[in-house]
Amino acid sequence: MSTAVRFQDALPIAKQFTKTHYEALGQEPPILIRDLYGKIRLFLRGGPTEQHQDLAASLTQSLGNFAYSAEAIFLYETDFFNSQSITGSPDKILIPGTEPPIFLLDKQITSQDWLRQPIKELGQHPPRAVLFGIKGGVGRSSALAIWARHLANLGKKVLVVDLDLESPGIGQILLPQARLPDFGVVDWLVEEAVGQADRELLMDMVATSPLAGNTEGVIRVVTAAGGKEQDYIAKLSRVYMDINQEGKIVDFAHRLAQLLQQLEAQEKPDIVLLDSRAGIHDIAAIAITRLTDMAFLFAINTPQTWQAYRYLFSHWQKWNVNLSAFRNNLKIVASMVPELGREGYLSRCRESAYNLFSETIYEEAEELEVFNFALGDSSAPHFPVEILWNITFQEFNPQSEDYFIINGAQLNAYYGNFLQTATELVLGE
Amino acid sequence: MSVFPVDAIRKAFLALPESIDSKGVPIDKQYFYVPASHTKALHPDNVLVEGIRGAGKSEWWLELQDPERRRLVADLSPRAELANIECSAGFGLARSDNYPDKRILSSLLRNTDAQTIWLTVVAWNILLEDGFGLAKDSLWPEKISHFQSHYEELDRRLVQIDKHLDQHGKKHIVLFDALDRTADDWKSLKDLLKGLLQVALEFRSFKAIRLKIFIRPDMLEDPYVYSFPDGSKIISNKVSLEWNKLELFNLLWQYLGNAPQGSKEFRDVCNRMFKQKWKRHDLGIWMIPEEMRRLESVQQTVFHELVGKWMGTDAKRGNTYTWLPNHLGDGYGQVSPRSFLAALREAASEEVIKDQKFPLHYQAINKGVQKASQIRVEELKEDYRWIEVLIGTLKGMNVPCDFEAIVDRWKQGSIKEKLQSIDGEGVRLPPSRLEQGYEGIQKDLIVLGIFQPMLDGRINMPDVYRVGYGLRRKGGVMPVK
Numbered sequence: 055m056s057t058a059v060r061f062q063d064a065l066p067i068a069k070q071f072t073k074t075h076y077e078a079l080g081q082e083p084p085i086l087i088r089d090l091y092g093k094i095r096l097f098l099r100g101g102p103t104e105q106h107q108d109l110a111a112s113l114t115q116s117l118g119n120f121a122y123s124a125e126a127i128f129l130y131e132t133d134f135f136n137s138q139s140i141t142g143s144p145d146k147i148l149i150p151g152t153e154p155p156i157f158l159l160d161k162q163i164t165s166q167d168w169l170r171q172p173i174k175e176l177g178q179h180p181p182r183a184v185l186f187g188i189k190g191g192v193g194r195s196s197a198l199a200i201w202a203r204h205l206a207n208l209g210k211k212v213l214v215v216d217l218d219l220e221s222p223g224i225g226q227i228l229l230p231q232a233r234l235p236d237f238g239v240v241d242w243l244v245e246e247a248v249g250q251a252d253r254e255l256l257m258d259m260v261a262t263s264p265l266a267g268n269t270e271g272v273i274r275v276v277t278a279a280g281g282k283e284q285d286y287i288a289k290l291s292r293v294y295m296d297i298n299q300e301g302k303i304v305d306f307a308h309r310l311a312q313l314l315q316q317l318e319a320q321e322k323p324d325i326v327l328l329d330s331r332a333g334i335h336d337i338a339a340i341a342i343t344r345l346t347d348m349a350f351l352f353a354i355n356t357p358q359t360w361q362a363y364r365y366l367f368s369h370w371q372k373w374n375v376n377l378s379a380f381r382n383n384l385k386i387v388a389s390m391v392p393e394l395g396r397e398g399y400l401s402r403c404r405e406s407a408y409n410l411f412s413e414t415i416y417e418e419a420e421e422l423e424v425f426n427f428a429l430g431d432s433s434a435p436h437f438p439v440e441i442l443w444n445i446t447f448q449e450f451n452p453q454s455e456d457y458f459i460i461n462g463a464q465l466n467a468y469y470g471n472f473l474q475t476a477t478e479l480v481l482g483e
Numbered sequence: 484m485s486v487f488p489v490d491a492i493r494k495a496f497l498a499l500p501e502s503i504d505s506k507g508v509p510i511d512k513q514y515f516y517v518p519a520s521h522t523k524a525l526h527p528d529n530v531l532v533e534g535i536r537g538a539g540k541s542e543w544w545l546e547l548q549d550p551e552r553r554r555l556v557a558d559l560s561p562r563a564e565l566a567n568i569e570c571s572a573g574f575g576l577a578r579s580d581n582y583p584d585k586r587i588l589s590s591l592l593r594n595t596d597a598q599t600i601w602l603t604v605v606a607w608n609i610l611l612e613d614g615f616g617l618a619k620d621s622l623w624p625e626k627i628s629h630f631q632s633h634y635e636e637l638d639r640r641l642v643q644i645d646k647h648l649d650q651h652g653k654k655h656i657v658l659f660d661a662l663d664r665t666a667d668d669w670k671s672l673k674d675l676l677k678g679l680l681q682v683a684l685e686f687r688s689f690k691a692i693r694l695k696i697f698i699r700p701d702m703l704e705d706p707y708v709y710s711f712p713d714g715s716k717i718i719s720n721k722v723s724l725e726w727n728k729l730e731l732f733n734l735l736w737q738y739l740g741n742a743p744q745g746s747k748e749f750r751d752v753c754n755r756m757f758k759q760k761w762k763r764h765d766l767g768i769w770m771i772p773e774e775m776r777r778l779e780s781v782q783q784t785v786f787h788e789l790v791g792k793w794m795g796t797d798a799k800r801g802n803t804y805t806w807l808p809n810h811l812g813d814g815y816g817q818v819s820p821r822s823f824l825a826a827l828r829e830a831a832s833e834e835v836i837k838d839q840k841f842p843l844h845y846q847a848i849n850k851g852v853q854k855a856s857q858i859r860v861e862e863l864k865e866d867y868r869w870i871e872v873l874i875g876t877l878k879g880m881n882v883p884c885d886f887e888a889i890v891d892r893w894k895q896g897s898i899k900e901k902l903q904s905i906d907g908e909g910v911r912l913p914p915s916r917l918e919q920g921y922e923g924i925q926k927d928l929i930v931l932g933i934f935q936p937m938l939d940g941r942i943n944m945p946d947v948y949r950v951g952y953g954l955r956r957k958g959g960v961m962p963v964k
Contacts, residue, residue: 348799371959378963382799405938411959418881418958422810422849426956428946429883429937430816431809433794433801482798 059118061092065158068094069149071113072156078105085140085157086149087129093120097129097140097159144170147375167339168366169375173311179318180213182326183480184341185387187352188362190221190332193389194352196450197441197472198329199227199265200465203458204473205325206271210481213323214263215239215314216278217330217337219290224329225277227451228263234281235261241280242313243293256320267455274321294336307340314345325480334366343380348480352387353438355403360410367414381415381425381435385479387472388438396442403438404429411436439475442468485788485841486756488748492789492842495745496831498738499824509545509552513741513768517560518730524722525556525563527654527693530683531717533700534724535932536866537819537859540697543724544575544660547695555766571608573601573657573694574665581608583623588665588675595627597678603630605682606637608657609692614640641692648691660697663866667911676708680717687716699866701915701930728808731823732782733771738824740769757785779804790830790843803845810852811859811947813932819859822947826855853950860951869913870933872901873924878953883941890921 059067068086072079082099089095094117110124121127131137140146145166146159160166187194195218202212216224219240229235236258245251259280263273279286296305304312318326328346331337342349353359370377386407392399408429417424427434446464458465466473477483485492498514517525524532525543534540546552547570557565574582582604583591591600603626612619615637617629630637648655659679666672676698683694700723703709709718726734739749740761750769753759759772759781774781783804794800811818811826830843830851864871876896877889893899902913916923925942928934935943944954 367959374960377960402938412883412957414959416956416958417960417962418955419962420950420953420955422852422946422950423846424958424962426958428810428956429935429943430812430945431801433799433806478802479798482792 059116059120061120064088064092064094064117064120067116068096068113069152069156071116072096073152075109076154078103078109083155083157085146085159087140087159087161089161091120093117093122095122095127095129097131097137099131101130101132102128147373150372150374167307167336168334168343168369169373170307170339170344171376172344172379173307175311175315179315180323180326181348181480182314182328182346183348183350183476184217184328184330184338184346185350185352186330186338186342187332187389188334188366189354189359192352192354193441193443193447193450194332195224195227195329196447197352197387197389197469198224198327199450199452200469201473201476202228202263202273202327203265203269203452204469205477206266206269206273208477209270210324211271211322212266212273213260213276213317213321213326214273215276215317215326215328217310217328217341218332219278219293219337220331220335222278225275225279228265228273228275229261229277230264230453231281233261233264234277235259235275236280236282238277238279238283239313240278240286240289240293243309244289246309246312247292247295247297251316256316260317260321265452265455265458271324274323276317306336307344310337310340311345334362342383343376346383348383348385348476349380350385350387350476352389353403353407354390355388355399355406360406363410364414367410371414377415378425384435385475386436386438388440390443391440393442393444396440400438400440404436407436407438408434439472441472444468485791487752487788487842489835489839489842491745491748492739493745493831493835495739495742495749496827496842497744498742498746499735499828499831500821501825501828509542509549512552512555512766514738515546515552515555515768516734516737516771517556517563518726518733519560520722520727520730521724522560522563524724525560525565527564527568527656527695529720529722530687530694530696531680531703531721532695532697532724533703533721534697535699535813535817535819537821537862538724538726538817539820540699540724541576541660544572544658544697547656547658548572558764558766567652568654568656570656570658572660573604573608574659574662576661576664580619585664585666587623589667589671591623591627592671592674597675598681599631599678600627600675601679601682602685603627605657605686605692605694606630606641609644609655610637610640614644641689645689645691654691654693656693656695658695658697662696662698663702663910663912669912669915672702672912673705673708676702677711680709680714681711684711684713684717701927704930705915726818726820726823728805729777729779729782731808731818731820732786732804733776734820734824735827736771736775736785740771752788753785756788757781759785789841790848791841791845794845794848800845803848807848807852811855813945813947814929814935815932817932819862821862822855822859825858826851829854852946856947856949856951858951859947866910867912867931868905868910869902870928870931872898872905873914873928874933874948874952874954879955881955881957882949883937883943883957886921886925886940886942889925889942893921893924 065088072084080098080100085097087095087097106128110127114121114124114127140159143159146157147169149156149158185194185198202214205212214224214228216222216239225234237255238259242251242255242259245255259276260274263275266273294306296303328341330341388400388403416426419426431437452458523529553565556563572579572581578584607615607626617626662676665675679696683696686692686694740746750761753761759775761769761772764770775785786804790803792803794803794806807826808818811822830847833847833850836844876892876898905911914924914927916927925934929936933944933948935945937943
């Protein structure tokens, strides 16, 4: 008995098949469609020919359980009333390295956003940065709070948005319970779906953090949930769906973009900081690749951290669809760097990060102008900007502004490098 | 827009030297700049001065022999205490009657130990023909045997001169440079180095007679050369000629502030916009303003107005002020000043891009660094002929890579045979650890800062060499044309 065709085998088989029979299948570029189960069909531009029957049977046989039946495995454009949903799909991508071209339409329940184009927005938006960790618990939210305070100290108006909808937190760091706004991000998503995202709602979504009280600037905070939230899970379970907005289907990513635009129009911040969901989640995908100007990728130097990042980076490398649109925006943050043996830790971390980037998304070349950086180039995306770990910050809960005044010197020693680099990268100052 | 007038400043940049130095001709005095740390190296009491290829060893060897230059340095940097000294050459690149050349040394070594040879050279330099007691055109074997047979007498004369010099507050320094040109094999070279260091130690008991030895770090690497009683006294007091970021930019200011064209505009803007007032020295040289010389923040502000703040359209491609020295550093981050100046000179000779806001464009800086990389490779070739043989065969490879992949290339290119047949004039020394095989060669290349070992054992190469030798950097995707 032959071995089973596994998920990852099916697509290469189908690709090879298409390449071999390219002419017989019709001249126009064919599109491989992989459905939610991973089963594959082939969309052909012309109509059926006699030869196709045999070809269909052979493809069906070679794909095993990931095949459709021979009668259904070829889809013909002529059979469709409107084939635009396939030929014009935003998720249709050219399979890298195929000549003549073969396209893929990969239908996924989630994660489609990792390869989609940046969202086209009308007009300018203030600089946006997202803080992301492939694993949680690496001090991402603390860093965000301290950075926000630093920016306020520089006289900036900072808008912080908690996009960690499935485990919210940044709001609690920046705002005391009594100061939480009435509504949160989930409220807007639910209300907007029924056409009720009005001005009042938007105004009641933002609160001022007392942590920037005496600074020249201000920190305005949008939390995931409102202060008197009772129905969080019921709301959360409804936020990711596409909605029908006056006859147009709008997906979650575009809705998030709309929310940000409206908040920015209302608040007029100098900078927007997004606290992203950890892990390979759609919110992270949207925030990193489609919405922001800068994505700080938090990492601690463990094999599981780099392996998790590698799943993501390899996905980008494999499909290489719109890498150039966001790869410049990435910067590794080495968080929780131990004080003892700091130098050694950082050089190990730097090398791990370098290997990740250079084996996946850096461009291979001789010249200096391409997207590729030397191991020791401090301006490189892989070159970690460090945050030192100290027991003082273990239970980070500033509560009042005094915290920053009392611990100022220490914060500067442990976070200084990050604060300076991050500010420079996003604001250019 | 830059606060500097673009055209005028671009002309000033053209005063920077373009390529390899013309041997034996010192730099024009208006471009002469002494980094603060080098002042220490020039002080007569500092015997051993180390510096990588291009750090300025031969330049100093030359400058110190010129009384007018010495006066200038003494004036600019009083701490060097060069006001009342005499200098002569005990070895160097140029041919001279003051010292034996490589061939003579090689035959002398057959019958004489290195220490005696150098002692004779020093005595000949200090005593001159009358004091030494031989005619100017006498041969080196004659000088050696004369020195040996009249040792006590000559030694006494040296002591007298030392006393005399000291009473008049003077010093005499015998200068040594280009010591890699004293022998064609490492055994003889190391013997000669060891002998020279022993002689240098002997003269520590003198008050006014001193040796000053300019040497490359890789030549001091084998402890053999200083393994003699009190050898550590010499080695642990060595000083380094290094060029840190601050000093590299000072060198640039020196050129821009004294260039034949555009320098007035440069100085005027420094004064008007950054409150950095240039003053003129009696010798007609414009002197770098204090803050511009000492503060990175001021240097950065000025440089940003010359080339823009970023190496691209925004901060993501890095700060130009740090980017440039970073990309010219070897495996230890050391930058040769010539590469630095060459990169900027090349950038200034690139065509102006439409709507260029600053005198130099970041794209031109990028090109300049590639050019500087080629120049660095040429520069290195003069001191280490074997590097070309070894790294030349790696052209087109991707780094970082496993060392085994490099060895495979070397085997295919039969480098062992090629290394045997390096001949002709100049330095013919092979890699110092050649007997240890490929591992030894690897070690040599690491010591020279050309190979950079990674933590996982793979070999990387800094850009300044990688680009010049035509290697590629590994990547996961191919660039879009």
